[in-house]
Amino acid sequence: MAVEVINLAEREADRAMAKTIREITIEVGDLSGIEADSFESALGLLAKDSILANALINIKKTPGTGRCNSCNYEFNMSQRMATCPKCQAFPSEVSGGQEFILMSLVIE
Amino acid sequence: MCETCGCGKPGEFTIHDPNQAHDHEHSSDHKHDHEHSNDHVHDHDHPHDHEHDPWHSHEHDHDHGHSHGSSHDQSQKRLIDLNLDILSENNRLAQLNRRFFEGRKVLCLNLVSSPGSGKTTILEKTIIALKHSCKMFVIEGDQQTQLDAKRIEKAGSRAVQINTGSGCHLDARMIESALKKLDIDSSSILFVENVGNLVCPAMFDLGEHKRVVVISVTEGDDKPLKYPNMFMTSHLCLINKSDLLPWVDFNTEETIKHARSMNPGLEFIIVSAKTGEGMNLWFEWLSKQAESVISPLKL
Numbered sequence: 001m002a003v004e005v006i007n008l009a010e011r012e013a014d015r016a017m018a019k020t021i022r023e024i025t026i027e028v029g030d031l032s033g034i035e036a037d038s039f040e041s042a043l044g045l046l047a048k049d050s051i052l053a054n055a056l057i058n059i060k061k062t063p064g065t066g067r068c069n070s071c072n073y074e075f076n077m078s079q080r081m082a083t084c085p086k087c088q089a090f091p092s093e094v095s096g097g098q099e100f101i102l103m104s105l106v107i108e
Numbered sequence: 109m110c111e112t113c114g115c116g117k118p119g120e121f122t123i124h125d126p127n128q129a130h131d132h133e134h135s136s137d138h139k140h141d142h143e144h145s146n147d148h149v150h151d152h153d154h155p156h157d158h159e160h161d162p163w164h165s166h167e168h169d170h171d172h173g174h175s176h177g178s179s180h181d182q183s184q185k186r187l188i189d190l191n192l193d194i195l196s197e198n199n200r201l202a203q204l205n206r207r208f209f210e211g212r213k214v215l216c217l218n219l220v221s222s223p224g225s226g227k228t229t230i231l232e233k234t235i236i237a238l239k240h241s242c243k244m245f246v247i248e249g250d251q252q253t254q255l256d257a258k259r260i261e262k263a264g265s266r267a268v269q270i271n272t273g274s275g276c277h278l279d280a281r282m283i284e285s286a287l288k289k290l291d292i293d294s295s296s297i298l299f300v301e302n303v304g305n306l307v308c309p310a311m312f313d314l315g316e317h318k319r320v321v322v323i324s325v326t327e328g329d330d331k332p333l334k335y336p337n338m339f340m341t342s343h344l345c346l347i348n349k350s351d352l353l354p355w356v357d358f359n360t361e362e363t364i365k366h367a368r369s370m371n372p373g374l375e376f377i378i379v380s381a382k383t384g385e386g387m388n389l390w391f392e393w394l395s396k397q398a399e400s401v402i403s404p405l406k407l
Contacts, residue, residue: 004194033337080336091369102192108185
């Protein structure tokens with residue numbers, strides 16, 4: 001995943017004719033399937049030999065949210081299989097927190 | 109002219125993501141309507157209570173003389189808002205693979221599992237049983253060694269091995285390169301045996317028609333709960349090593365219940381690649397898939 005991010009950042013920096021990337025912001029949802037902390041350390045390691053060598057890496061975590069299929073109640077969801085805290089129905093649909101997005105770059 | 113997204117004057121620096129609708133939901137705390145016509149008259153109130161990023165110069169033609177507290181002369185640093193799905197490049201290549209399969213009438217199945225669930229044995233037995241019904245090809249993915257590809261070739265199918273090194277999954281680009289080497293016949297089945305890992309392979313579309321997750325009864329019936337993504341993105345679950353059921357604490361009903369609670373359409377077949385139990389059902393399932401892409405298999 002970290003390699004994908006570096007490739008994308010390289011491509012976009014090229015397009016923008018940037019000399020270097022100063023900052024990169026990535027959004028990782030709690031329910032995206034990506035473990036944000038291990039992803040961050042992997043990216044940190046691989047960044048050293050890449051265009052991201054001098055970049056500040058921001059990982060923005062977004063909380064998982066779910067919507068109950070029975071009563072439509074929206075709630076914070078820490079895992080996919082969650083019962084509705086209001087009516088106890090099961091299952092609930094994931095409504096947020098699945099993002100894995102390269103949000104922005106600061107280039108020079 | 110909005111410099112964040114570049115809308116407005118032509119010739120300015122802009123990055124668009126073709127996969128994203130250009131609806132101007134800025135990712136910063138910066139939301140404004142952009143239904144502007146060519147002459148770009150902003151007659152709306154612009155309270156400017158959003159936070160300004162220092163690199164984010166924001167010139168509007170309207171005259172309300174606000175001053176940003178930040179310096180705008182900080183060399184040539186520029187913020188570019190991308191909002192790019194990180195897997196979009198893989199998804200694009202997967203789509204190309206999918207078109208290739210459609211053009212050649214190749215049924216492509218992506219087999220995923222933990223290491224040691226018996227994927228290779230299932231494939232060997234499938235190739236031996238069906239090699240007179242249909243041409244089959246295999247792309248093997250492992251971090252190291254050619255062992256699996258050799259086993260497949262011995263069973264009677266052409267195989268190529270992808271060694272991912274430190275990588276823990278196959279991606280669409282690897283499949284594309286493997287296809288160049290494989291020289292696959294039309295009207296055939298391509299099995300992709302993914303790297304043994306229930307996490308990352310779930311995120312990478314290879315262009316397959318169907319995804320088959322294999323678990324073995326020695327692994328425990330809580331696998332679907334622990335690795336939901338994989339079970340949510342699969343079409344069929346093969347529960348392998350059924351010959352060991354009398355000796356292990358594996359609750360088949362519980363496994364199916366857990367997996368279907370997140371993916372109600374998931375099909376299940378219980379097999380033992382070793383004894384052959386249930387393999388007929390797997391072959392029938394294969395034939396059904398082949399029917400929609402090539403023609404039914406002569407079992």
